[in-house]
Amino acid sequence: MKICDTHTHSNNSFDAQNSVEDMCKSAVERGLYAIAITDHCEAPLIKEGEHSRYGYFDKTIPTSFREANDAKLKYRNTLKVLCGIELGEPMHDLKCTQRALQYGDFDFVIASVHNIRDFEDFYYLDYNMINIDKVLNQYFDELLETAEFENFDTLAHITYPLRYIKRDTDLMYNLEPYQNKIDLIYKALIKNDKALEINVSGLYKDFGSSLPDAYQVKRFKELGGKYITIGSDAHCADDIGKEVEKGIELAKNAGFTYYTIFEKRRPILIDIK
Numbered sequence: 001m002k003i004c005d006t007h008t009h010s011n012n013s014f015d016a017q018n019s020v021e022d023m024c025k026s027a028v029e030r031g032l033y034a035i036a037i038t039d040h041c042e043a044p045l046i047k048e049g050e051h052s053r054y055g056y057f058d059k060t061i062p063t064s065f066r067e068a069n070d071a072k073l074k075y076r077n078t079l080k081v082l083c084g085i086e087l088g089e090p091m092h093d094l095k096c097t098q099r100a101l102q103y104g105d106f107d108f109v110i111a112s113v114h115n116i117r118d119f120e121d122f123y124y125l126d127y128n129m130i131n132i133d134k135v136l137n138q139y140f141d142e143l144l145e146t147a148e149f150e151n152f153d154t155l156a157h158i159t160y161p162l163r164y165i166k167r168d169t170d171l172m173y174n175l176e177p178y179q180n181k182i183d184l185i186y187k188a189l190i191k192n193d194k195a196l197e198i199n200v201s202g203l204y205k206d207f208g209s210s211l212p213d214a215y216q217v218k219r220f221k222e223l224g225g226k227y228i229t230i231g232s233d234a235h236c237a238d239d240i241g242k243e244v245e246k247g248i249e250l251a252k253n254a255g256f257t258y259y260t261i262f263e264k265r266r267p268i269l270i271d272i273k
């Protein structure tokens, strides 16, 4: 079966280590069919220029795009390399988002929400000090707003805050009170032909679950979900492709007979066997 990892970060992301070249080499060694390079672009922070602690996106993203494009050519006989971007908080500043999308002629655009308006990245919040319910309600509202945006392909790691809630409280937070909102997110994705990502980083890091979990993937399918993308969210060459097969298994158990990669912003279906 073809293994495709569509969420990876090169050293053009502020928090990742290896070059695009090393990421691709690792993908070839592991026998992957495709890899998407999807470096971080926290859209609203573009206007901070070189002072943003998340990177100088005017420089890093065009570089990422160019390096991925070079690798696409170099590896054309052994590995499908897709030029992507992880577009953070696209709804916070649409002008910045437009600018981000013009950094390159991307194959694939991941949308994600790492922080809600007026808050830091979920990573930095102290969940013993804040009102978790209030924050999660705002988070799912912002995810719905993002799901309704037209210019992306997959919605990433929709249970991202749960990872850090668990880190601080040891609890796997129950999403039942938010399921109505989450269903609206799925319905928006389905209506607009967008994909839901199974982010498997939580399976090899300490979280212990994919983001989202099997129940949520099933729910997406039940509501009519068509497209699933699967990503390791690797931040180093060693993690390329890690647990992607488990992600495929999860999609299969939810009733999907294929998963999806995007090339030139169009879905390509990968059979699940």
Ligand SMILES: [Zn+2]
Residues within 6 Å of the ligand: 086, 112, 114, 156, 157
């Ligand atoms: Zn992310």
Ligand SMILES: [Zn+2]
Residues within 6 Å of the ligand: 007, 009, 086, 233
């Ligand atoms: Zn990522």
